[in-house]
Each structure stands twice: as structure tokens, then as C-alpha cells.
Amino acid sequence: MILTLTTRQEGGTPIVDAVGRMVLGNTLSEAEAKMRAVVAGGQTSPVLNLEKVDYIDSAGVGTIVAVAGLAHQAGGQLRVVGANPRVMGIFKMTRVDTLLSIHESVAAALSQALDPRDV
Numbered sequence: 001m002i003l004t005l006t007t008r009q010e011g012g013t014p015i016v017d018a019v020g021r022m023v024l025g026n027t028l029s030e031a032e033a034k035m036r037a038v039v040a041g042g043q044t045s046p047v048l049n050l051e052k053v054d055y056i057d058s059a060g061v062g063t064i065v066a067v068a069g070l071a072h073q074a075g076g077q078l079r080v081v082g083a084n085p086r087v088m089g090i091f092k093m094t095r096v097d098t099l100l101s102i103h104e105s106v107a108a109a110l111s112q113a114l115d116p117r118d119v
Contacts, residue, residue, distance in 0.1 A: 001019070001020040001021055002027050003021060004019045005018050007038060010047075013045065013046065013047060015046070016034070016035055018048065020054075021056070021060075022055070023056070024060075025059075028059055028060060032066065032067065035063075040074075044071050044074040044075055045079065046076075046078060047078075047081055047106055048064065048067070048080050048081070049106055050080060050083045050087055051082030052082075053082075053084070053087060054084065061090065061091070064096070068100055078100065079102075079103060080100050081103045081105055
């Protein structure tokens with residue numbers, strides 16, 4: 001399935017909903033550009049919703065880490081939500097789970113105040 005991203009606002013926070021497979025290819029590059037544009041536009045603590053992402057490869061992981069780094073440099077924090085067990089397994093295997101702010105749901109991510117130590 002081709003990766004698509006849509007962005008919506010919830011309580012003033014951008015929520016980027018991803019659908020499909022986050023794998024190497026043109027759609028991943030386009031997705032990264034969209035996520036970078038959100039951060040570059042001044043919304044430095046977006047939520048990336050992976051509830052409808054069924055698979056992620058190393059390129060997808062790299063994209064998330066790159067956007068998280070950009071958010072961090074801008075004084076914010078990328079929050080990742082809804083990773084299924086397969087995606088979480090890849091995050092754990094690559095130890096990316098120690099770098100990201102991962103939550104079970106959008107509501108959980110929005111309810112947690114950003115910890116200045118994590119920014």
C-alpha cells in the first residue's frame with residue numbers, strides 16, 4: 001500500500017496521520033518533506049499517528065528519526081503514537097524506542113505535557 005499522510009489540528013497541535021507502508025521510495029520522500037514542513041512552519045511538537053501503518057523499514061525509521069531531530073533542534077518534540085506490535089518491534093530492535101516519545105494514542109500524547117528535559 002502506498003504511504004499517504006494527512007495533517008489535521010487537534011487542540012492547536014498538528015496530527016500527522018500516516019496510512020500504508022513506510023518503506024524506501026518516492027512516497028516516503030514526499031512524506032518526509034510534509035513532516036519537515038510542519039516543523040519548519042513553527043509547529044515544533046507534532047504527533048505522528050502510525051495506527052494505520054502496517055510496516056516500516058529502515059528508511060522509514062530513518063525518516064522518523066530525522067524529523068524527530070529537526071523538531072528537537074527547533075525546541076520541540078515529535079510524538080509518535082499508535083505503533084502496532086510489528087512496528088514497535090522494529091523500533092525496539094533498532095533501539096529507536098529509546099530516542100522517541102512513543103504513546104499508545106493521540107489522546108495520551110496530547111495529555112502529556114512536554115518535558116523540557118526531552119526537548
